[in-house]
Amino acid sequence: MSEAVSTLDGWWSLHLLYNVDWASLKTLEESEKNRLVGELQEFLEREEEVHQNKEGSYSFYNVTGQKADVILWMLRPTVDELNKLELEFNKLGISKYLIPSYSYFSVIEMSGYLAKESDEDPYENPYVKSRLYPEVPKSKYICFYPMDKKRDLDDNWYMLPMEERRRLMRDHGMIGRKYAGKVKQFITGSQGLDKYEWAVTLFSDDMLEFKNIIYEMRFDETSARYGVFGDFYVGVHLPTAELPAFFK
Numbered sequence: 183m184s185e186a187v188s189t190l191d192g193w194w195s196l197h198l199l200y201n202v203d204w205a206s207l208k209t210l211e212e213s214e215k216n217r218l219v220g221e222l223q224e225f226l227e228r229e230e231e232v233h234q235n236k237e238g239s240y241s242f243y244n245v246t247g248q249k250a251d252v253i254l255w256m257l258r259p260t261v262d263e264l265n266k267l268e269l270e271f272n273k274l275g276i277s278k279y280l281i282p283s284y285s286y287f288s289v290i291e292m293s294g295y296l297a298k299e300s301d302e303d304p305y306e307n308p309y310v311k312s313r314l315y316p317e318v319p320k321s322k323y324i325c326f327y328p329m330d331k332k333r334d335l336d337d338n339w340y341m342l343p344m345e346e347r348r349r350l351m352r353d354h355g356m357i358g359r360k361y362a363g364k365v366k367q368f369i370t371g372s373q374g375l376d377k378y379e380w381a382v383t384l385f386s387d388d389m390l391e392f393k394n395i396i397y398e399m400r401f402d403e404t405s406a407r408y409g410v411f412g413d414f415y416v417g418v419h420l421p422t423a424e425l426p427a428f429f430k
């Protein structure tokens with residue numbers, strides 16, 4: 183039997199995607215629409231406060247294409263908090279005009295493939311902490327997608343010896359490092375939590391860098407041989423102050 187890799191797990195993660203029911207929204211009086219948008223702005227301002235206090239993080243983007251119109255990504259120390267937030271969001275007036283299109287539940291994860299032997303508690307290491315309890319950036323663009331590692335008879339990631347997986351993850355990391363400063367990546371694990379095994383959430387100020395990194399990684403054995411991907415969602419940052427213009 184091949185050995186399972188250990189993981190360090192951080193904040194819980196919930197991606198919520200919605201389509202806007204523009205036709206129904208259009209029938210609203212201007213003042214009522216303003217009230218609903220104001221309520222959503224207050225919700226996001228509370229998210230910003232939690233983010234500033236480093237008690238969680240979030241992002242809100244306008245999704246490109248018909249799969250969704252907006253994506254709200256929230257990170258919290260407990261699932262209970264995420265559930266409460268989801269409920270709070272569902273009870274906002276604007277939610278009557280938001281049609282759920284996709285959601286993804288997972289937890290921020292760091293795998294132990296490249297961890298150095300040490301006696302210290304990894305959860306106390308400042309670098310590890312910054313990865314497990316991250317400040318999500320407000321980059322111009324987001325790219326989010328779920329993925330699996332293949333479990334076919336010939337290509338089965340889970341039957342590879344630990345050393346081989348470590349070698350592959352090292353190569354993967356080397357490619358990733360070329361994108362330092364251009365793409366910020368967040369890997370959340372969802373084995374037993376949602377349909378795929380991981381969600382990848384990337385941020386960049388240049389949309390083309392998503393295509394560049396993902397294309398380059400496709401040629402690397404980890405992705406070329408073992409990567410299985412769900413739908414890709416990309417979008418543009420939607421600052422809270424711009425919500426009235428967005429919903430107008």
Ligand code: VOV
Binds near residue numbers: 361366369380
């Ligand atoms: C900015 C780029 C970047 C960088 C630097 C980077 C580095 C690293 C390192 C060092 C490690 C291993 C240790 C850890 O920290 O977990 C990982 C881990 C992982 N990655 Fe990665 N990755 C990047 C980026 C990056 C992308 C774009 C993708 C999607 C792949 C694609 O083809 O679409 C990805 C996937 C993953 C996954 C699914 C895991 C977990 C795999 C597992 O089996 O456990 N990743 N990743």
